[in-house]
Amino acid sequence: MPTSIFSINRPLTANELTGRRRDLVRLGLAWLAMMQVMMFALPGYLRIDAGPNDSIEVLDWAILLMNWASLTLSIPVVLYSAWPIWGGLRRALKHRRVTMDVPVSISIVAAFIPSAIATVRGEGEVYFDSVTMFVAFLLTARYFEQRARQSLQIGVVGRALRALSEPLRTESDRVATVFVLTQMGFAFVIAALWWLTKPEYALDVLVALLVMSCPCALSLAIPTSLAATHVSLAAYPDMSKVERTQLFTRTRTVARQNLYGSLGWHILTMPLAAVGLVTPWLAALLMFVSSMAVIFNAWRLYRLPERMAKAPRRVFGSPRATA
């Protein structure tokens, strides 16, 4: 019988239990705030400069109020929900080791601080929807991965999985860091060029580029793939060794696809931001689409053992695997 990764199959220590609860509250609050912030961001998405002057004025006033509401909701997300990310950043700095938390926290700060300043000053674009969406998606992927890992008994399978996941994690950390640093350097160069020609757009373009440097899909690539594999293992505990090896090979492929696919996607969207075309709604949409693509690709991994059971030959193409 397939078991849920959320059920507890062994006695948990008090610390583990509190950790589980905290993770769940952080996740729930991030999603709650994300949906509200999206709603508050909608008038900003729909704003166009055409129309009678007085109605634009009223709309801008409403947008400003909405921005304040978004700021109020984003603060708990950044300070409380994203707390594990700040903890990861602190650990990374302490051990002088680059992990995914470093580029992630750079992007959160790079999107949140300019948006907060724009809100207080009452002009400029805000990206609170991108910030909260990013935190919510990332926490979701990590939550699934952690629950799945907790539900797996430590044993041969657990060790094999760890051997699989460590190199993938290192690889994605490296890719994301190089990407974010390159992207930020690029952002400042482009902003400087805009400053020379049309200074009034320079700041908007800089912020848009920094938001686009958010490694959202990149940071989801590995956790989602691993979570899907974990879930498959937990759901089909009597998987044979051969099947497990096949699943692991497939996991590696899918994780790499996710990693380099989202890298390519990020690079493709860079020119858009560079010419000043990335508005907050587009940034949020791009982030959503790429994240969903990564999650869907990983979900195929979860379906793999089921397909393997039904039609082994079609999935793996080996004529021997029909047994």
Added chain:
Amino acid sequence: MEILYLLLPLSLFVVALIGGVLWWAVFSGQYDDPDAASLSILRDNDSTSTQTSHLSS
């Protein structure tokens, strides 16, 4: 449009309320084990010899 001065804080208040209820629900242990509720009747102590029968998880 001045109604926004009332509606926006009101919506924030409702969000805070929902967040608080979520907090309470999670920390009261309701989501710890999603299987517990469906299995608790099976794990119930049915023996008649003991005086106190209680739910064990």
